[in-house]
Amino acid sequence: MATIKEVAAKTGLSPTTVSRVINNHPYVDPKKRKLVMTAMEELGYVPNSSARRLRGQRTNTIAVIISRIVNPFFGHLVDAMEKIAAERGYQLILCDSRLEKDREMQHLELLKTKQVDGIILASLQNRWKDIEPYTRYGPIISCNEYDSAADMPMIVCDQEYGGYIGTKHLIDRGHEKIAYAGGTDRIELTRDRFSGFKRAMAEAGLTVNEDYLFPSFYGIEDGKNIFHRMYAMENRPTAIFAGGDEVAAGVIQEAKRFHCRVPDDLAVVGFDNQPLADLIDPGITTIDQPMKLMGTRAMEMMVDMIRHNRDVTYKKELLPLQLIVREST
Amino acid sequence: MATIKEVAAKTGLSPTTVSRVINNHPYVDPKKRKLVMTAMEELGYVPNSSARRLRGQRTNTIAVIISRIVNPFFGHLVDAMEKIAAERGYQLILCDSRLEKDREMQHLELLKTKQVDGIILASLQNRWKDIEPYTRYGPIISCNEYDSAADMPMIVCDQEYGGYIGTKHLIDRGHEKIAYAGGTDRIELTRDRFSGFKRAMAEAGLTVNEDYLFPSFYGIEDGKNIFHRMYAMENRPTAIFAGGDEVAAGVIQEAKRFHCRVPDDLAVVGFDNQPLADLIDPGITTIDQPMKLMGTRAMEMMVDMIRHNRDVTYKKELLPLQLIVREST
DNA sequence: CTGAAAGCGCTTACAG
DNA sequence: CTGAAAGCGCTTACAG
Incomplete structure (x- = not known):
């Protein structure tokens, strides 16, 4: 795989300039920009995500923890989340707790080990006191399930x-x-x-x-x-x-x-x-239950929190619930 | 966040030794090992995944591309995959192509940019000639959908x-x-x-x-x-x-x-x-359609391919299909 | 508008 | 059994 160095060598420019082109910085001579572009094309260059992650301290990845993906409820929730995440340039890691506390805790480790920028809890197996310590590593919000004792944003239905x-x-x-x-x-x-x-x-x-x-x-x-x-x-x-x-x-x-x-x-x-x-x-x-709305809102909130780095704070948001009458009653 | 350096400083040992402890290398003085362990504990040290990824050139992440997560068929497939992935220590990135060629191509880029170690295609929107170039960046297999012209392992039903x-x-x-x-x-x-x-x-x-x-x-x-x-x-x-x-x-x-x-x-x-x-x-x-079997087998195969780095080769595997008669006929 | 240098946090030969 | 050094591939002040 071609690296930024090779692109620099091929163009006779510095890695710095190449990096600037990659990241669409202003103040790059248009000719040089073009030069770099074609060199990248020819070398099949693509930036290495791991390096960017290490350097930039972000992963552009969000984890969503659910308890059972075969439950269509979660299917719809995840569907809505994935859509917003993709729009905003984030990957979605699917974490299934299978209703087990331990699995949920393991998934929370993703935040600590910097594998994700934030976590959406669509299921909640552990108590807040066990989850709370992870909030210092990045944003955690809940969506669907909740815990009033928890000091985190929540998207919930009444x-x-x-x-x-x-x-x-x-x-x-x-x-x-x-x-x-x-x-x-x-x-x-x-x-x-x-x-x-x-x-x-x-x-x-x-x-x-x-x-x-x-x-x-x-x-x-x-x-x-x-x-x-x-x-x-x-x-x-x-x-x-x-x-x-x-x-x-x-x-x-x-x-x-x-x-x-x-x-x-x-x-x-x-x-x-x-x-x-x-x-x-x-x-x-x-x-x-407005599953689509819940998922959409939760992901929008998460991205916003990641981008604004704790400057934004959200609280509990209550979503409407309504009775649908059919023939079973 | 504590780094390996800080652990080293606290223990008076070198980062090398700390790394050896983290990775369970043999040839570390048991006493020093213990020393490092407690220091890590006290500092709340956790290895930074991005650094490991960059250094190790692997991500322990696998992408699965499906076309519609709300389809319970994919729900069950993904469920089986997630289970095996979790067992083997891999994260699962959920990629929904929403039946769009472009989205699928974008998801394939994950392999090129080293964001994942391999890709399982449970849906196939593009032709083999467009997918093939990505195989040089890592293993790609298909599961469920297939393309006979494709030179990749496939888990398919007849x-x-x-x-x-x-x-x-x-x-x-x-x-x-x-x-x-x-x-x-x-x-x-x-x-x-x-x-x-x-x-x-x-x-x-x-x-x-x-x-x-x-x-x-x-x-x-x-x-x-x-x-x-x-x-x-x-x-x-x-x-x-x-x-x-x-x-x-x-x-x-x-x-x-x-x-x-x-x-x-x-x-x-x-x-x-x-x-x-x-x-x-x-x-x-x-x-x-044996969804669970398909998902399980595909993930096992993928992990095996990643670990053995192309030494293993698989072909098309045909899974059984059977008629279930109920009242609609 | 451009580049040299430092550093993100690890791991791995290499030498002892 | 242990450590100094190099390097994975980027980006970002800093200086010009």
Whole structure:
């Protein structure tokens, strides 16, 4: 591979001047500029990124940490991010934590070892106290998941509201025995969503049945399992609010297989509004999360933070969430 | 950030020795090794990747070029790749060509500018003659899409066979007026699949109706459009072989909306065997593509090629394809 | 408008 | 087992 030195030698100019041409500096004699250009062309010269990185202390690379790329929700999120990153001249490193704390921590090391200029956390497996130390190495923002204790910019949807409107919708449809499969655990996002569920229940004077609460699951298979657990109950719920459309789809599919009619015997609300929600039969009533907007906004913010080097500060940005009614309720 | 020099200063040793400790070289006095280790710990030292890259001429990064990350097919492929890459200590750069030749070419530049050690092409927008020049900068392999004229390792499925068994299945079900939406154009993969379609038709003594051929489309919306174009025909086909499950899903959804019964009025065969195929109603008869196997094998091969620096050579590897029969036929 | 020199932070022969 | 020195390929003050 040709280096800047060889280009300099070929043109009889200094490496400095060649570098200036490469970087479009002003104050280069137009003739010499042209000379350098053709020499680069002839030698097939291309700047070595590693050298530029070392010298310039930036990588033009951003890592995005997700927890499961096969989840279409993340697919759409990453798609939007990749688009903005490409426009702005950044590479995207895809980091899949697979819901494991350790993998997430390892990915955070990328910032420390200067392999990326910034990190977008679209999933959050660790607590803020473990993530915080990394912020001194570069910008970290979260998108989708969040942690109120965290001092970092966040692009989030109003999950409490989402939990509320989904539940309220079921209540309005006359349901009282409502199961909840969004998870109630350590993750703030799911906790907030659960708060919304509880608020709607309380407002309607309904009590939350502990047996109807299922931990946070992710895929179709989980949905199937949840259906069977409900089906085995003596006192079955008449409706379920699932943590994602895939889970909802699993519930619906299995319900149909066991001749449990949706929505008559079991109403189902999903979350995300993935394409899937509109495709299966009956269509899934769900909460629309603006995945594209989230991804776009997060990447724009990240690039801005990298370029302006901490001069810009962002806070929590709240994005809208809305109920999409289909045939499953 | 602490550097190797600072660690050296703190321990009274040379940077060379510190480097040896970092890289687990033998022949370092155990006591000194320990000394260095604690000094690194105390300083929060971490090696700078850019420097290592420049010095070592490798990046431990691999790019994968896909054409549409929101397609679950690519989601699963990338998922399998990421897993192997992480195990082997490589980062994955996600490159989305969005079906555009230019974007793909830009992504190939990553190899030239030493930003990645190798590239996996899971999508192929350009011709081999345009890609070939990049092979001198590092290993390039294809996975999924392919080009027989190309002199690169390829992990491919037997598309001709896939086209054949899908079509044969429809013929066995008694169909004669069979539409084909897999594309017939410049891409070899789709051309081969189309060959399989034609072979099955020919064997059964059926003629291919030009009006029933639709260019290669990708998403649900495309499926809906195709349905309407068929629906508007005087002499409608009774079956369609779609290029992907998403397209098939779009066809089916719209068919149901217009009271066209599947499979009675219109039988539908998809491709890929995505989770979706099993979820919608009726389930989609489809051709299973071993996405996980493809991704795993491709990444293993890539890492092997990078590590053994062209000493290893691979050829085309053919992976099995099989018909999954569900209710849509 | 141009160039010599220093340095980004490592690793690797080489010599001991 | 250890260290001094060179060099990976750039860019950026600095001086002219």
